[in-house]
Amino acid sequence: MQIGEVARLSGVSAKMIRHYEEIGLVPPPGRRGSNYRDYGHHDVHRLGFVRRARDLGFSIEQIRDLLRLWADRRRSSAEVKQLTEAHIAELDRKIRLLAEMRDTLANLAHACDGDDRPDCPIIDGLAGDLDTHAQYHNMVQALSGGE
């Protein structure tokens, strides 16, 4: 099977399949006389695994571990679960960070008239006329108390 078909079947681009081979994430396949890579069903399966793990936000290094665990018949599910929960914790951390940004901005935007005049709490906040965090907390208080 040529790389293009594997790409179609696995959902991983040919570009990335070559890249994963180069970094040793997947083994180099055999070559035909034409020097074309030659894949089998097992490779499609493995690359599908990689794609699904990527879709769930695992890093390449984590996927390397997951592939090793997948192939290891003597693995403990505890190890898989532990790796997964570490990743969940990382996702939670990122979500909290983004949510904090969003909330700060939403509060600034809420206080901004959004009209033709230049006066703008968003710009003022960024300019540091007010400390952004203090401003954020003041906002929260003003909003919860004043509305």
Place this chain on the structure above:
Amino acid sequence: MQIGEVARLSGVSAKMIRHYEEIGLVPPPGRRGSNYRDYGHHDVHRLGFVRRARDLGFSIEQIRDLLRLWADRRRSSAEVKQLTEAHIAELDRKIRLLAEMRDTLANLAHACDGDDRPDCPIIDGLAGDLDTHAQYHNMVQALSGGE
């Protein structure tokens, strides 16, 4: 003022200050006889603005616009607000994406015993023995119905 002090005062590393100059985000400062960059208070203020905008997740190009608006006395707050709300929408999109990953993984992990045996729904899900999304939705149903 040397770049190191500006870095300290603004919270932007000297490395990044030079980078922002190179990409035209901030104007090149004057130079002393030693060829050292020479900054004033205004530069510290501007870089503080940049840092706060970065902390809120704005991209460099968005910050370029924000700096222009900041300097424009005839700006409309509507323009600032519009830019901000576009960014908020982008943050929401990222948060939703990450939350979906987290929820899928949390459900898989929930179904995983995490013991010494190799059987593992997480690995099975990644291996595509079940479609991940279908599995996720089945999980949700199983969890809400079965507990």
Place this chain on the structure above:
DNA sequence: TGTGAACCTTCCCATCATGGTAAGGTCAAG
């Protein structure tokens, strides 16, 4: 006057995962 520490300068490389493009080889159908 010398010297060492603490600055500064430019230049290049690395990250992470992915895409683009260029220049060229292979193969099957028409």
Place this chain on the structure above:
DNA sequence: CTTGACCTTACCATGATGGGAAGGTTCACA
């Protein structure tokens, strides 16, 4: 024999940041 669809390698780009090398400047202190 050409055309088009495929494949190959090699290099460059992204975005924001850091690391480090090799070398120049400044200043305090012995």
